[in-house]
Amino acid sequence: MPAKLIGFSLALVAVFAASFGVGAAVGPIAGTGDDSDHRGHGDMTSGGAREEDGLPAPSSTATIDGYTVTMRGALIAGEESDLTFSVSREGKAVTDLQPYLGAYGHLVALRVGDLAYLHVRPEGAPDDGRTRPGPDVAFRAEVPAAGSHRLFLDFQHGGVVRTAEFTVVAAGASS
Numbered sequence: 001m002p003a004k005l006i007g008f009s010l011a012l013v014a015v016f017a018a019s020f021g022v023g024a025a026v027g028p029i030a031g032t033g034d035d036s037d038h039r040g041h042g043d044m045t046s047g048g049a050r051e052e053d054g055l056p057a058p059s060s061t062a063t064i065d066g067y068t069v070t071m072r073g074a075l076i077a078g079e080e081s082d083l084t085f086s087v088s089r090e091g092k093a094v095t096d097l098q099p100y101l102g103a104y105g106h107l108v109a110l111r112v113g114d115l116a117y118l119h120v121r122p123e124g125a126p127d128d129g130r131t132r133p134g135p136d137v138a139f140r141a142e143v144p145a146a147g148s149h150r151l152f153l154d155f156q157h158g159g160v161v162r163t164a165e166f167t168v169v170a171a172g173a174s175s
C-alpha cells in the first residue's frame with residue numbers, strides 16, 4: 001500500500017479513536033509494498049471486541065458533501081463477502097469517478113472495540129478494460145469476527161477525495 005494511503009489510514013484510526021474514546025492498541029498494518037493488485041496489504045488481528053458508546057447507528061447509506069453512497073452486501077465473519085458501493089450526487093449516478101492511488105475506491109474497515117484494521121482490496125482496476133468508473137465500486141472483504149465495524153470508503157471525483165463512513169455489523173458465520 002502506498003505510503004500516502006498508510007498515512008491516510010492511520011489518520012482515520014486516530015480520528016476514530018478520538019471520536020469514540022477508544023484506547024485500545026491499533027492492530028498491525030501489513031504492507032507488502034506491492035499495490036498493483038491490492039493483495040496482502042492489510043491485516044486484521046483477532047482480539048476481544050468491546051462495544052463502544054456513541055457509535056453511529058448501522059446504516060447502508062452515507063452522505064458526504066452532497067454525495068450519497070449506498071452499500072450493498074453484508075459482512076459475514078470468516079467468509080468472503082461481496083460489498084458494492086454505489087456513488088450518486090444529487091440523485092444522479094456518478095459515472096466518472098477518478099482513479100485514486102490506483103483504484104476507484106479504497107475501503108478500510110476498523111473493528112469497534114479493538115480497532116483491528118483491514119484494508120480491503122477492490123474488485124477490478126481502472127486500467128483493466130472492464131472496470132467502470134462508477135457508480136459502483138466493488139470489494140471482496142473478509143472479517144474474522146462478528147461485531148460492529150466502521151467502514152471508510154474513499155473515492156475521488158472532481159479532483160477531490162472524499163470519505164464515506166458506515167457502521168456495519170458483521171454477522172456470525174452462517175455454517
Ligand SMILES: [Cu+2]
Nearest residue numbers: 038103106107
Ligand atoms: Cu486500496
